[in-house]
């Protein structure tokens with residue numbers, strides 16, 4: 153049984169194979185129809201979603217499989233007080249594979265510990281979102297032709313944006329990618345990611361001006377400010393209108409720039425930009441179906457097992473209040489040894 157909690161769970165060879173297969177499926181989707189007949193995808197969405205949930209469902213249906221699940225925890229037994237473990241344990245006997253989205257960091261890893269089928273992390277709080285990254289990689293492969301030697305600007309909420317974290321981690325695995333991190337000082341990437349870039353001998357620059365960064369970029373990855381992750385509405389309001397991409401700013405960008413956004417957009421990209429041929433976010437959402445078709449085929453086609461927990465159990469509490477270990481009290485506290493000290497294996501917190 154193989155889970156996808158972080159794209160690091162796949163070797164580079166596996167990851168490239170999934171991307172190549174997605175491109176193949178995209179060229180001839182009907183050739184893959186029926187490959188999942190009799191199989192069921194469970195979608196456990198404890199947080200709102202349009203694209204991720206529906207593209208997973210579309211992917212399974214297009215492969216000939218079927219779907220079960222919930223997208224509103226108020227209608228599921230969690231509203232009666234059921235813990236994550238019991239829900240996952242039960243649904244993993246109904247479904248052959250589960251995609252789970254949850255507001256707490258490390259939730260997908262917690263789910264994998266008790267599941268009887270493979271678990272896919274469809275977003276765990278402000279931590280990671282590996283299947284969005286897979287979508288981004290398929291998009292770059294199809295629309296840019298390569299995953300290496302890119303100057304990638306990431307703009308907006310780099311602190312809570314899980315798509316940003318997964319994308320940086322994964323693009324570090326391809327040679328000569330450089331990151332330009334465009335954000336306010338309050339919303340820079342977490343320290344553990346800066347350390348990861350340094351350890352991989354990668355290069356990053358932090359900058360607050362989108363205008364200054366634009367002419368340098370091959371790829372611009374815009375993100376929304378993640379209102380639901382802020383402790384106060386006041387703090388969110390201070391951040392929310394800082395970055396806005398419009399046609400005027402784009403006059404300083406390269407002709408072959410690729411503008412990505414995981415969506416949903418709030419107002420960080422002016423709708424006029426949608427008509428610019430460099431704007432690829434709707435195309436990107438389309439690639440997501442093929443990326444997920446390829447992922448499901450890969451995960452249900454492999455018998456290569458992966459250990460769920462690799463670290464050691466320590467008698468300490470995670471310092472991150474958004475970590476799943478605070479809600480699901482039965483979880484053992486696993487920590488990984490890192491050069492900067494023990495890190496919570498669920499949420500990557502280093503404190």
Ligand code: NCD
Pocket residue numbers: 203204275281284314315375376378414415416
């Ligand atoms: C993203 C998410 O859920 O993290 N959306 C998505 O899955 N396409 C981005 C966001 O919510 O801002």
